[in-house]
Amino acid sequence: MADEIKGFIFDLDGVITDTAEYHYKSWQKLADEEDLFFNREVNEQLRGVSRMESLEIILDGKEVPEEQKKEWTDRKNSYYQDYLEEITKDDILDDMEEKLMKLKKDGYKLAVGSSSRNAKKVLKHLQITDIFDTIADGHSVENAKPAPDLFLYAANNLGLKPEECVVLEDAESGVEAALAAKMKAVGVGPESRVGKAHLVYANVGDIDFDEILKKL
Ligand code: G6P
Numbered sequence: 259m260a261d262e263i264k265g266f267i268f269d270l271d272g273v274i275t276d277t278a279e280y281h282y283k284s285w286q287k288l289a290d291e292e293d294l295f296f297n298r299e300v301n302e303q304l305r306g307v308s309r310m311e312s313l314e315i316i317l318d319g320k321e322v323p324e325e326q327k328k329e330w331t332d333r334k335n336s337y338y339q340d341y342l343e344e345i346t347k348d349d350i351l352d353d354m355e356e357k358l359m360k361l362k363k364d365g366y367k368l369a370v371g372s373s374s375r376n377a378k379k380v381l382k383h384l385q386i387t388d389i390f391d392t393i394a395d396g397h398s399v400e401n402a403k404p405a406p407d408l409f410l411y412a413a414n415n416l417g418l419k420p421e422e423c424v425v426l427e428d429a430e431s432g433v434e435a436a437l438a439a440k441m442k443a444v445g446v447g448p449e450s451r452v453g454k455a456h457l458v459y460a461n462v463g464d465i466d467f468d469e470i471l472k473k474l
């Protein structure tokens with residue numbers, strides 16, 4: 259029922275902007291330096307996954323001391339943060355800013371729900387921090403997606419019940435988190451990745467909020 263929707267929770271990487279390429283380049287640099295196997299295919303598995311969990315996926319069972327893991331994830335993050343310095347408003351995907359402004363004007367509550375610990379930095383560079391009523395990021399909760407915790411935290415900050423929220427996600431783990439939170443899920447990307455969502459759009463530019471409000 260459309261009139262039940264009161265807020266929207268946006269994943270950041272892959273929904274509002276595309277930082278996946280910067281994550282890829284940073285992991286690739288680390289992998290080359292440390293002689294770890296990595297390529298674009300492996301990078302696809304890191305979508306929506308936390309920093310340390312991403313390293314575990316790259317290591318693929320290889321045992322490494324905790325201290326080493328910490329140094330590697332810190333180094334990857336410093337490469338990533340260097341790339342972030344180059345991000346500007348132009349990196350907002352398609353017409354996402356106009357879409358956000360329209361939703362805000364129509365009275366909907368807006369949140370970011372990102373696994374990234376760099377989310378606030380990215381939003382600042384995109385110059386859209388103030389559009390959102392709350393920002394839930396990689397610092398907000400202990401249990402990462404696919405656990406529902408991050409989205410429940412965001413909904414709570416918005417003062418909304420889970421069923422009043424729509425989540426927009428490009429990662430399988432994010433869609434699972436939204437469903438686990440009993441929220442309405444909109445997937446962005448191929449069916450093979452986000453097909454479990456209630457509604458799927460291939461690209462950010464295709465997202466139709468009138469349709470979402472009508473169908474979900
Ligand atoms: C997002 C990205 C992931 C990334 C994660 C953590 O969810 O999709 O690829 O690993 O954030 O990002 P961080 O900036 O904290 O390293």
Ligand code: MG
Pocket residue numbers: 269270271272273305306427428429432
């Ligand atoms: Mg994402």
